[in-house]
Amino acid sequence: MYTRSFLLGLLSIIFLGCQSEVIEITEPSNDEALKANSEISSLIKRVTIKDGSIDNIIDYANCITIKLPVTVIANGVELIINTEDDYELIEAIFDKSDNDTDALKIIFPIEIILSNYTKIKVKNDDELKMFTKECAGENKIDDDIECLDFIYPITLSIYETSNQIAKTISIENDEQFYKFIDIMNSSNVVQINFPIKVLLYDGTEKTINNMTALKNIIEESNNICDEDDDFDFEDDDCFDCTEEKITTLLLSCSWIVDKIKINGIDHTELYNKYNFVFAENGTVKASNLVNTYNGTWVILKSNDKIVVKIFIQNFPDFSFNWILYEIEDNNEIDLRFEDNRLEFEKTCIKEKINLEKILNEETWFISYYKDKGEIKTNNFTDFKLDFKQDYTVTATNGSTVVNGTWSVEYDSGKLELELDFNGKIPLNQIEKNWLVIDVLNNKIELKDTESNNEDSKLIFEKI
DSSP states (O other), rough: OHHHHHHHHHHHHTTTTOOEEEEEEEOTTTTTEEEOOOHHHHHHHHHOOOOGGGHHHHHHHSEEEEEEEEEEETTTTTEEEOOOGGGGHHHHTTTOOOOOOOOOOEEEEEEEEETTSSSEOOOSSHHHHHHHTTTTTTOEEEEESEEEEEEEEEEEEEEETTTTEEEEEOOOOOOHHHHHHHHOTTTTEEEOOEEEEEEEEEEEEEEESSSHHHHHHHHHHHHHHHOOOSSSSSTOTTTTTTTTHHHHHHHSSSEEEEEEEEETTHHHHHHHHOEEETOOOOOOOEEOOOEEEEEEEEEEEETTEEEEEEEEOOOOOSSSSEEEEEETTTTEEEEETEEEEEEEOOOOOHHHHHHHHHHHHHHEEEEEEEEEEEGGGGGTTOOOOOEETTTTEEEETTEEEEEEEEEEEEEETTEEEEEEEETTTTGGGOOOOOEEEEEEESSSEEOOOSGGGGGEEEEEEEE
């Protein structure tokens, strides 16, 4: 059995390069201690276990990963897979025809990584099958929890109970966290230094303040999303896709281009600064801070395929009868036409979280206010605005304090900031729904959403 001194020594090897310090600190209670073989330790290991599904297109195994680079032969074409993005090269070859039998050969020797991060050299296909047969099958329930990720770094305190001294270490990634839990034993007294943050499958960040909350959110996240444990690449089946589903999804939010390839050439940088809003009347607007381009869209059914037709005169790369290939977590849409590929990513979640985070982490002042063409910035001189996490806002000017509320919402695919100061002068002038035009770390630019107030603008700047 490891002693506590041995654990501290071993940590210096596992966490080489991580910052650590020795501090005096109160030993945690039983409820807040991270203990070996406890339920919470098991849950953390399930979150941090090495997920092997990313390369299922090569090894058809969810519990192992082939270390890159690796050379494969896909339908007779030799490929060197250097990065995870290169798995798409295999998929592109497999997708060229629906009338052939796809075949992939791995060039050995290779190195594989097990779910516990152990690396093993494999000489041939028979040896590889010895490991793959130990994995759960396609879309079968397995140990890993993939719908939640830890946001690093996370600090832990390891206690020496005899002198009330704690060794503090920094965990930088899943592998370090998994190995730390794996070498713990009953003599170790360990505490997670809360608060920590986790990232949910839909892009939502959550702040966790104690062990009970951590246990609850991990349990709630188990099997609530598609873990993509298919043996194809990126879950490209879309069996449950319908015309209604894709229509509702496109109307639910605004979108950005995550990827667009035309004839094998990447055109993403030409379009990824534009925000796309699809309207019920069949129109689509692509806009950035300077330009707005109008177009049309329609959803059709053709030969059992769902077709998304997009036409924007200034964007010829979009004017294809795109086949709906995949909808991932109601957050990404993958469209294909022959060798062309278009991927949209929903921006609601990320934009909303980003704006809320920036607002409640800083103190602001009104640097510019124009109401129906008349500049009224001086009405708010010396007011400081504090946006709180409970969605209350306090405007302070010396002894004058005005309390109100704020919220960030999407309306018809547009991000809006709503302000309400209960009619208190002079803040009542800005208590309306504001369209978010630009968000920077030190500046937020807003525009009145009412059509007859197009010449009204509000700008917050960080103090």
